Amino acid sequence: MELLKQRILKDGEIQDGGILKVGSFLNHQIDIELMDEIGRAFYELYKDAGINKIMTIEASGIAIASMTARHFKAPVVFAKKAKSLNLGSQVYTSRVHSFTYDRDYDVTVDKRYLTKADRVLIVDDFMARGKAMTGLLDICRQAGSEVCGVGICIEKGFQGGGDALREQGVRVESLAIVAHIENGKIVFR
Amino acid sequence: MELLKQRILKDGEIQDGGILKVGSFLNHQIDIELMDEIGRAFYELYKDAGINKIMTIEASGIAIASMTARHFKAPVVFAKKAKSLNLGSQVYTSRVHSFTYDRDYDVTVDKRYLTKADRVLIVDDFMARGKAMTGLLDICRQAGSEVCGVGICIEKGFQGGGDALREQGVRVESLAIVAHIENGKIVFR
Numbered sequence: 001m002e003l004l005k006q007r008i009l010k011d012g013e014i015q016d017g018g019i020l021k022v023g024s025f026l027n028h029q030i031d032i033e034l035m036d037e038i039g040r041a042f043y044e045l046y047k048d049a050g051i052n053k054i055m056t057i058e059a060s061g062i063a064i065a066s067m068t069a070r071h072f073k074a075p076v077v078f079a080k081k082a083k084s085l086n087l088g089s090q091v092y093t094s095r096v097h098s099f100t101y102d103r104d105y106d107v108t109v110d111k112r113y114l115t116k117a118d119r120v121l122i123v124d125d126f127m128a129r130g131k132a133m134t135g136l137l138d139i140c141r142q143a144g145s146e147v148c149g150v151g152i153c154i155e156k157g158f159q160g161g162g163d164a165l166r167e168q169g170v171r172v173e174s175l176a177i178v179a180h181i182e183n184g185k186i187v188f189r
Numbered sequence: 190m191e192l193l194k195q196r197i198l199k200d201g202e203i204q205d206g207g208i209l210k211v212g213s214f215l216n217h218q219i220d221i222e223l224m225d226e227i228g229r230a231f232y233e234l235y236k237d238a239g240i241n242k243i244m245t246i247e248a249s250g251i252a253i254a255s256m257t258a259r260h261f262k263a264p265v266v267f268a269k270k271a272k273s274l275n276l277g278s279q280v281y282t283s284r285v286h287s288f289t290y291d292r293d294y295d296v297t298v299d300k301r302y303l304t305k306a307d308r309v310l311i312v313d314d315f316m317a318r319g320k321a322m323t324g325l326l327d328i329c330r331q332a333g334s335e336v337c338g339v340g341i342c343i344e345k346g347f348q349g350g351g352d353a354l355r356e357q358g359v360r361v362e363s364l365a366i367v368a369h370i371e372n373g374k375i376v377f378r
Contacts, residue, residue: 029302030265032258059247063265066252069221070259076219076252113218 001041001175004153005188007034008176018181026153027060027125035067038175042151043071045173046121049148053077053118055140057107057132061124064153068123077114079107079136092142094135099128107135109143116144123151127174130161137170149173157189190230190364193342194377196223197365207370215342216249216314224256227364231340232260234362235310238337242266242307244329246296246321250313253342257312266303268296268325281331283324288317296324298332305333312340316363319350326359338362346378 013021025031051072056065057079065076082105091108098105114120122136133150140147147170155162155174158181162172177189202210214220240261245254246268254265271294280297287294303309311325322339329336336359344351344363347370351361366378 023299024301025264028266028269028299030255030258030267032255032265033262035255036259059251059267059269062248062251063255066219066221066224066255067259069219070225070256073222075214076221077217078219078248080217080248110212110217112213 001038003034003037005176007031008154009186012186014181014184014186020154020156020178020181020186022125022154027063030063032063032067035063036070038064038153039067039069039071041175042068042121042123042173045151046149047072049121050119051121051148053114053120053145055079055109055114055120055122055136056124057081057136060126064123064125068121068151072121077109079109079139081105081107092139094138094142096131096135098131107132107139109139111143114140114143114145118143118145120145120147121149121151122147123153125153126156127152127154127161127172128156128159130165133161133165137165151175154178190227192223192226194365196220197343198375201375203370203373203375209343209345209367209370209375211314211343216252219252221252221256224252225259227253227342228256228258228260230364231257231310231312231362234340235338236261238310239308240310240337242303242309242334244268244298244303244309244311244325245313246270246325249315253312253314257310257340261310266298268298268328270294270296281328283327283331285320285324288320296321296328298328300332303329303332303334307332307334309334309336310338310340311336312342314342315345316341316343316350316361317345317348319348319354322350322354326354340364343367 054069149171152174157177179189243258338360341363344366346366368378
């Protein structure tokens with residue numbers, strides 16, 4: 001998606017260790033008109049897949065899921081990152097390792113909100129090693145939901161998570177794939 | 190907002206201790222068409238206030254803020270609930286006590302995304318005692334941003350947070366105010 005790639009080049013910040021920060025427009029402050037175009041792009045990619053639910057994980061996926069769901073006229077369900085006291089006991093759970101925070105956490109979804117009847121598009125802001133996505137796919141498998149595909153705003157191609165899922169036969173569509181970051185410069189695949 | 194009140198009566202769940210759960214349509218699974226009507230309602234209430242930023246707090250406020258920001262054509266900024274390793278050191282911080290989880294946590298916003306130039310509408314799904322909202326107001330004060338008002342989907346009137354803010358002169362508009370919950374029945378103010 002050219003609009004997103006140009007925005008990453010214009011406003012993305014590269015920190016030590018090749019960390020790309022897009023908090024000024026994607027996942028802390030959110031340019032809602034860009035987000036609506038991102039939702040439209042996912043709709044164009046998946047509109048014929050019979051999707052009836054948009055899934056993501058808190059927190060930064062929720063804006064993307066909401067602006068995507070608007071185009072599909074489908075509900076959103078977001079996985080929670082720790083068992084909430086208010087979530088109720090009937091939840092699907094999957095253990096995920098966060099390399100960002102170097103800790104494990106559980107992702108949970110109330111069993112009532114993900115069922116065999118659901119044809120799911122999973123969206124998120126970033127995919128690196130794909131650990132969070134693997135947890136969401138595991139939860140969909142537990143629920144018997146059909147995962148029609150994955151939609152990622154920014155895939156870190158050099159960390160391999162997206163390609164590993166593609167090799168497993170998962171349809172993964174990323175709007176921008178960073179091939180590598182060299183001397184502070186972003187090179188897209 | 191009649192549409193929201195009717196949905197609360199139809200799909201809200203009342204648990205022991207008078208806890209109202211709306212996870213089937215507002216803050217775990219999200220009815221995005223209802224959410225868009227909620228955003229439209231906040232726009233109608235605040236469209237003449239010169240608002241140029243929609244603020245909320247992760248996680249369940251993000252969908253509401255996004256669908257509200259769409260109507261205002263304004264960006265969203267969401268406060269984070271713990272200092273993220275990726276957030277950067279230049280953040281506004283306020284300490285909040287969560288009665289739900291019975292613990293304190295810090296809400297943080299990157300200083301670059303909230304400034305003296307911002308005229309802010311703060312939105313959230315629930316207001317009970319208003320502790321989280323007080324933290325967001327404190328962060329806006331630190332930033333020198335003008336808070337034009339607060340928009341709440343469901344205010345628990347019997348817990349007093351909304352009225353306390355109104356007494357302080359904050360404009361608080363709630364789409365549904367629960368006066369009390371009696372024998373498992375919701376009574377709106």
